[in-house]
Amino acid sequence: MTNIALPRRYTLPAWGLTLIVALVAELVYFSLTTRQFAGHGTGMLVLTEQFVPIGILALGAGMVILTGNIDLSAGATASLSAIVVGTELRHGVGMWGAIGIAVAAGVGFGLFNGLVVALLGIDSLLVTLATQFIATSLATSIGGESPPYGFSDMFQRIGTGLVGPIPSALLLFLVLAAITVILVSRTGFGRALTLIGYSRSAADYSGIRTRRTLVIAFTLSGLFSGIAGLVLAAYYNSARDDIGTTLLLPAITCVVLGGVDIFGGKGRIAEVVVAVFFLGFLSQGLLMSGRSSLTVTMITGILLIVALVVKLSLERQSGESLGGALRRLLSQRGFRRPARQR
Amino acid sequence: MRTDSTDDTAEPAGSGLRYDAVDISKRFSGVEVLKAVSVTFRPGEIHTLVGENGAGKSTLLKVMAGVYTPDGGSLSLGGVPQHGLTPREAQSRGVYLVPQEPRLMPDLSVAENLYVGTLPKGRLRVNVDWRAVYARADAVFAKVGLRVNPRLAAGRLSIAQQQLVECARALAHDCRVIFFDEPTSPLTAHDSQRLFELMNDLRGHDLALGFISHRLDEVEEVSDAITVLRDGRVVAEARRGELTRQELVGAMVGRSLAVTQRAAHTTTPGDVALDVQALSCPPEVNGVSLRVRAGEIVGLAGLVGSGRTEFAETVFGLRGPSAGRVLLGSRDITARSPRTCIDAGLVYLAEDRGRNGVFAEVDLSRNVTAATIGRLPRWLSTFLRPRQEQVAAQRAAERMDVRAASMELAIKALSGGNQQRALLARWVAAAPKVAIFDEPTRGVDVGAKEGIYEIIESLTRNGLATLVISSELEELVRLCDRVYAVYEGRVVGEVAGDDITLETLGQLAVGAS
Ligand SMILES: Nc1ncnc2c1ncn2[C@@H]1O[C@H](COP(=O)(O)OP(=O)(O)OP(=O)(O)O)[C@@H](O)[C@H]1O
Ligand SMILES: [Mg+2]
Numbered sequence: 001m002t003n004i005a006l007p008r009r010y011t012l013p014a015w016g017l018t019l020i021v022a023l024v025a026e027l028v029y030f031s032l033t034t035r036q037f038a039g040h041g042t043g044m045l046v047l048t049e050q051f052v053p054i055g056i057l058a059l060g061a062g063m064v065i066l067t068g069n070i071d072l073s074a075g076a077t078a079s080l081s082a083i084v085v086g087t088e089l090r091h092g093v094g095m096w097g098a099i100g101i102a103v104a105a106g107v108g109f110g111l112f113n114g115l116v117v118a119l120l121g122i123d124s125l126l127v128t129l130a131t132q133f134i135a136t137s138l139a140t141s142i143g144g145e146s147p148p149y150g151f152s153d154m155f156q157r158i159g160t161g162l163v164g165p166i167p168s169a170l171l172l173f174l175v176l177a178a179i180t181v182i183l184v185s186r187t188g189f190g191r192a193l194t195l196i197g198y199s200r201s202a203a204d205y206s207g208i209r210t211r212r213t214l215v216i217a218f219t220l221s222g223l224f225s226g227i228a229g230l231v232l233a234a235y236y237n238s239a240r241d242d243i244g245t246t247l248l249l250p251a252i253t254c255v256v257l258g259g260v261d262i263f264g265g266k267g268r269i270a271e272v273v274v275a276v277f278f279l280g281f282l283s284q285g286l287l288m289s290g291r292s293s294l295t296v297t298m299i300t301g302i303l304l305i306v307a308l309v310v311k312l313s314l315e316r317q318s319g320e321s322l323g324g325a326l327r328r329l330l331s332q333r334g335f336r337r338p339a340r341q342r
Numbered sequence: 343m344r345t346d347s348t349d350d351t352a353e354p355a356g357s358g359l360r361y362d363a364v365d366i367s368k369r370f371s372g373v374e375v376l377k378a379v380s381v382t383f384r385p386g387e388i389h390t391l392v393g394e395n396g397a398g399k400s401t402l403l404k405v406m407a408g409v410y411t412p413d414g415g416s417l418s419l420g421g422v423p424q425h426g427l428t429p430r431e432a433q434s435r436g437v438y439l440v441p442q443e444p445r446l447m448p449d450l451s452v453a454e455n456l457y458v459g460t461l462p463k464g465r466l467r468v469n470v471d472w473r474a475v476y477a478r479a480d481a482v483f484a485k486v487g488l489r490v491n492p493r494l495a496a497g498r499l500s501i502a503q504q505q506l507v508e509c510a511r512a513l514a515h516d517c518r519v520i521f522f523d524e525p526t527s528p529l530t531a532h533d534s535q536r537l538f539e540l541m542n543d544l545r546g547h548d549l550a551l552g553f554i555s556h557r558l559d560e561v562e563e564v565s566d567a568i569t570v571l572r573d574g575r576v577v578a579e580a581r582r583g584e585l586t587r588q589e590l591v592g593a594m595v596g597r598s599l600a601v602t603q604r605a606a607h608t609t610t611p612g613d614v615a616l617d618v619q620a621l622s623c624p625p626e627v628n629g630v631s632l633r634v635r636a637g638e639i640v641g642l643a644g645l646v647g648s649g650r651t652e653f654a655e656t657v658f659g660l661r662g663p664s665a666g667r668v669l670l671g672s673r674d675i676t677a678r679s680p681r682t683c684i685d686a687g688l689v690y691l692a693e694d695r696g697r698n699g700v701f702a703e704v705d706l707s708r709n710v711t712a713a714t715i716g717r718l719p720r721w722l723s724t725f726l727r728p729r730q731e732q733v734a735a736q737r738a739a740e741r742m743d744v745r746a747a748s749m750e751l752a753i754k755a756l757s758g759g760n761q762q763r764a765l766l767a768r769w770v771a772a773a774p775k776v777a778i779f780d781e782p783t784r785g786v787d788v789g790a791k792e793g794i795y796e797i798i799e800s801l802t803r804n805g806l807a808t809l810v811i812s813s814e815l816e817e818l819v820r821l822c823d824r825v826y827a828v829y830e831g832r833v834v835g836e837v838a839g840d841d842i843t844l845e846t847l848g849q850l851a852v853g854a855s
Contacts, residue, residue, distance in 0.1 A: 004706070004739055005748040006732050186726055191708070191715050198701040204660065205690070205698040206712040206768070207680040265703060 014314045015259045016271040023278045030285035037288055044281075045167060049160060049235060051280030052169040053078065053228040053244070055273070057251035058258075059180045060110075060224030062272045063217045065255050066184065068197040068264025069117060069124035071218060074225045074251065076135035077109045078244025081229025083139040085155075086148030086239035095155050103226040109135055110222015114215035124218075132245075139241040149238030159235030169231050176224065177273045184269045193217060197264025253300070254279055257307055358385020358548035359420040359436065359518040361406065366415035368401055368574075370755065373747055375401050377574045378415065383519060383550040388541055390553045390561050393571035393594055394787040395759025396745050399554050400442055402571070403521045406552075407439035408432035419519070436518035440511070440525055442554075442758045442785070443696035444504035448497025452507055453479035455496045456514050482510045487536035501528045501694040502646045502813075509537065520544065521552035524758065526560060527785045528693070530646050530813045538564050556759075556787050557814075558587060570594055595789045611635035611823070613671070615807035616688070616776045618657060621666030626652035628831035629666065634776065634807040639798065641822035641842075642811045643851045649831035650811045651693050654778045658690040659683050670776060684713055687775030691765060691782060693811070695758075699765045702754040706746055709753045710735040710767050738767040743793055758785040766794065776807045783817065795821055815847045827851055 031038040038044055057074050064071040081102040088098035113131055117124045161168040184190035192213040196203045203210050225244070233239040258275035260267030279300065286296045361383040368376040376398045383389050391399045404410045406417060408427035417424040419435055432439075446455045453475050479492035488506040490499065499507065505528050512520045522541070526534040534557075541551055541564060555561050561568065568585065570578040570593040578585070578593040585593070616634040621627060626649040634640045642650045655661045657668050659679045668676045670686050680690070692698035701709055708715075711731050736749050742763040746756050753761055762785055769777060782798065783791045798821065802808050812818050818825050825842050827835040827850030835850040 004736055004744065004746050005750075006736055007705075007707075007748065007750040188715055188726065191726060195701055195704070195708070195712060198704050199697075201698050202701050202712075205680065205692045207684040208712070208715075209679065209681050265701075 013259075013268060013271065015311055016268065016274060018310065018314065019258070019271060019274040019278055023274060023281070026278065026281055026285065030281070030289070034285060034289040037285055045165060045170060047284045048170045048173075048277075048280065049167050050284055051250075051276065052167075052173045053232050053235075054247050054250045054254065054280065055173050055276035056176060056224050056228040056231065057244075057247055058254040058272055058276055059176055059269065060221030061248075061251050062255045062258070062260055062267070062269050063180065063184060063193060064124070064221045065252075065260050065262060066193050066197045066264060066267055067214055067217050068200065069214070069217075070128065070252075070262075071110075071113065071221045072125065072128040072248065073109060073113060073132040073135055074128075074221055074228075075245040075248030076132040076139070077106050077222055077225035078229040078232060078247065079239075079241055080109070080135045080139040080142075080244075081106045081226040082233040082239040082243045083143045083147065083229075083241055085230055086151065086233050087142055089151050089155060090148045095152065098155075099230060102230060103223065106222045106224075106226020106229065107219060108222070110219040110225070111215065113222065114218030117218060118211040118214040136241065136245065143239065143241045147238065147240050151234065151237055156234050156237055159231050159233070159237075169235065172227075172231065176227070177269070181269045181273070189213065189216065194265055194267075197261070197266075199265075250279070253304060257304060259311060358550055360384050361420075361437065361519050361550055362418045363402065363406055364416050364418070366402065366405055366412045366417070368398075368405055368410060369413050371747070375574050376405070376412075379571070379574065379576055380415075381569050381576070383552055384567075385518075385548045385550045386545055387566040388545055388551045388553055388564050389567045389569065390555065390565035391569050391571060392555070392558075392561055392590065395763075395785075395790055396757040397571040397594075398574040399571055400523050400757065403439055403523055403552060403554070406432075407437055407521060409439070433515060436516060437521075438512045438515055438517040438519070439521045440508045440523060442523040442527075444501070444508045445696075446496040446499070446504055446507060448495065450496055451493050452490055452496050452499065453492035455507060456482065456492075456511055478514070479510075482513050483507075485513060486510045486540055487533060500646060500651070501697075502530070502533060504694075505529065506533070506537075509540075517549065519550045519552070523554050524556070524785055525553075526555055526557060527758075528646075528781065528813070531815075533646060534560060556785065556791075558590060558788065561590075562587070572596055591788060594787070611638040612805065614669075615671060616657075616809065617667075617669040619667040619669070621653065621656055621663055621668060623652060623656040623661050623663045624831075626831050627656055627663075630828070630831065630833055631666075632826050632833060634809050636775070636805045636807045637802055638824065639802050639808045639810060639822050641818040641825035642809065642828055643815065643818055643825050643847045644828035645851055646813065648828045648851075650828050651780055653828070653831070654690055654780055654809075654811060657683075657778065658688065660690075684772055684774075687773075688778070689713070689769040689772050689774040689776070690778045691769050691780055693780035693784075695762060695765065695784065700753050700761055703752055705750050706739060706744070706753050706756065706764055707732045707735040707749040709764055710738050710771060713768050713772050734771065735767075738771040739764060742767040742770065742797065743790065759787055759790060762786050763790070763794070766797070770797070770801065774806065776809070777801070778809045778811070780811045781813065782810060783812075783814075815844050815851070818842065818847060819844060825850075 061071055061074050084105050085098045085102035088101055113128055116122055116127045159169055163171055192208045196210050229244055232243050254275045255272050258272030283296045363381045365378040365380055366376055367378055379402055393399050405412045408429045456479050476492050486506045486509050505525055509525055566582050568580045569576055612635055614633050615636045618632050620629045620631050622629050630653050644650050656663050662677055670688055675683055675686055732749055744763045745760050783794050810821055819842055824838040826833050837846050
């Protein structure tokens with residue numbers, strides 16, 4: 001009998017560490033160069049209100065991407081949720097009732113996506129592309145000529161309120177993030193999620209309930225989109241039918257920068273959370289130091305590419321050079337996606 | 343682009359290339375897998391590498407095909423030194439590796455798979471000449487003895503068919519050196535024989551051929567030269583007929599090994615544990631009835647395509663039956679999900695290891711626990727205990743004698759035979775009452791095979807009901823108390839005890855009762 005070594009008890013994720021170092025460096029840099037950035041110590045925290053909705057979407061999208069699927073409808077679902085909550089509030093429905101209806105709309109869309117993808121086996125790219133249009137048009141028709149605005153203080157506090165020095169939106173995000181991290185990394189559900197992402201067919205043969213897991217993943221993504229919509233409506237004190245749609249790509253960017261493999265399987269939600277803060281503070285810092293949003297977008301793009309190259313070199317097989325890893329990657333590229341069973 | 347490539351090229355026949363590997367060494371994470379290995383593949387010769395699982399056979403061929411960069415030593419192809427070889431360069435110089443695990447793209451047609459990257463252009467230069475593609479595919483398939491429609495999606499092929507497509511791919515390219523890494527492991531004796539005829543033909547055309555197999559009969563049959571690897575070193579080299587079977591095995595395992603005999607199974611079987619009644623899932627499965635008792639090893643013999651795998655998949659809930667019942671003990675599990683089957687005590691070791699078995703990128707530990715992790719019904723709230731999980735996985739893996747440096751290693755870094763043992767560990771860890779093993783020793787070396795047989799026997803002695811599907815008749819003879827023969831989705835015969843011989847099984851398998 002041979003001896004197989006068990007892993008060292010704790011291994012620090014190299015990529016997560018890199019992201020944290022980059023985040024700290026970025027915070028220090030902007031604090032030193034841009035006066036308003038640090039504010040009175042808590043200014044930095046208030047900035048997070050700007051990107052919390054992106055972060056919430058990234059949590060849901062991250063789970064879906066871990067299964068090797070994608071949810072293109074997340075942004076549009078957030079728009080719908082914002083419009084619904086706004087309209088209900090304007091119609092005098094109580095705050096909790098309105099929130100309930102809006103979140104239910106998000107959950108409904110997620111559930112629908114999940115059922116179609118899991119039971120009919122249609123590619124999630126197509127399914128969610130279609131539901132994205134449905135959600136958007138629903139939002140437009142509900143919002144009508146004059147989208148809702150001007151909500152109660154109580155409701156606005158979800159987006160702009162403070163709990164002590166901490167914005168309530170940030171608090172909400174942290175709670176959701178903690179739940180997602182635990183769900184994905186510590187439960188049987190999370191394991192099923194990633195194993196499906198690595199190989200759907202091996203997962204089927206191993207007795208993993210792949211359909212049920214997929215339905216839950218999409219439903220959670222819908223739930224998170226619904227919540228993101230609430231925060232958006234509360235923050236802007238109004239709702240437009242494209243209020244969430246523009247957040248989809250930034251959210252997916254966070255997921256990818258956070259090290260989640262776009263083909264599924266590999267990745268940690270905790271690192272996605274760090275990536276959310278890194279990208280969020282980056283764009284806020286750049287905007288505050290007077291850069292145009294065009295510059296911000298361009299810098300984000302460049303950074304993403306740099307980050308992915310660095311990540312690749314961190315992950316290179318031990319004993320293999322970076323050049324070798326790149327070469328192998330290039331020569332295998334074409335085989336990559338189809339080799340995964342769906 | 344044709345098989346008889348040497349006829350097409352401008353060079354005269356006899357222009358074969360000799361391929362030398364000199365003092366090749368290769369390390370993975372500091373572990374030396376190849377230690378100064380030198381081998382020469384000569385034109386017009388079939389050169390076989392043999393050795394235990396993990397000896398470094400595949401790694402050597404991958405180095406020579408440009409998949410891995412060696413850490414030391416040199417390669418020379420036709421006298422020309424090769425540095426920093428990539429797979430693409432290797433192919434363009436006529437070196438082709440048929441990999442141990444088929445890697446076809448399931449969504450593409452079989453013909454497209456054959457010509458990935460090199461589809462023949464039509465008259466417009468941008469369009470693909472599909473007629474030519476399909477016609478050529480038919481021609482190459484005929485050479486390897488594969489009868490499938492080239493328009494079929496590759497995902498629909500059985501593992502044996504996939505393996506033959508991989509072999510055909512080598513012919514579709516203009517090759518001077520072809521390496522076959524365990525091409526026969528999913529094939530029946532009949533299909534293997536066809537492949538050998540093809541290899542002989544290629545040898546006649548002055549190609550240099552490399553071959554790996556754990557079936558020593560065929561090694562002795564086809565090899566002009568044999569190199570034995572052990573722990574990454576060359577321990578013996580011989581020409582045809584220079585080594586006896588015992589010397590060969592001795593060199594491989596470093597000790598002498600008792601020749602295996604059919605074990606006398608003395609325990610009396612218990613109650614019926616698996617009772618399948620007229621199960622159908624057309625077109626492959628057409629009314630199969632069989633019973634397996636606790637403490638009994640029952641075999642399914644048959645040809646590739648006889649429907650044995652499809653039968654097992656139907657029992658395990660991966661396919662929906664059109665008729666029939668499956669009883670596990672007294673419980674009806676007809677058409678229940680794999681999860682329900684596993685929880686009820688039925689497991690299925692899948693035939694296609696690469697596609698339906700391993701999670702290639704995932705570590706050994708999580709591969710072993712994949713079937714048990716979702717066991718509890720409260721699975722959404724089931725919290726994982728990483729440490730306990732790893733220890734359990736380690737215990738299961740060591741029990742199956744998996745050779746790996748660490749539980750953290752991605753399973754794709756294990757040698758083929760060790761991956762197979764890890765999958766056995768996965769299913770044994772689920773503590774089954776009934777186990778269906780589909781080709782349980784595919785790609786496992788001679789020494790370890792016996793180990794797996796002993797494990798299966800000891801599990802069975804402790805009350806497991808075992809159903810073994812195998813294309814190796816020797817395996818069924820060695821293991822089984824009873825054997826059903828399956829032909830075109832029907833049970834066509836049954837033999838038990840001393841009547842289980844190579845001759846009777848051979849006849850039953852082809853449908854002659
Ligand atoms: N990418 C890799 N990373 C780490 N170790 C590896 C990698 N590839 C192979 N190894 C190790 O190298 C050794 C030799 O593996 P190899 O696949 O060459 O064996 P093999 O002789 O082909 O065995 P088998 O008969 O089981 O196919 C094994 O111990 C394996 O674990
Ligand atoms: Mg091998």
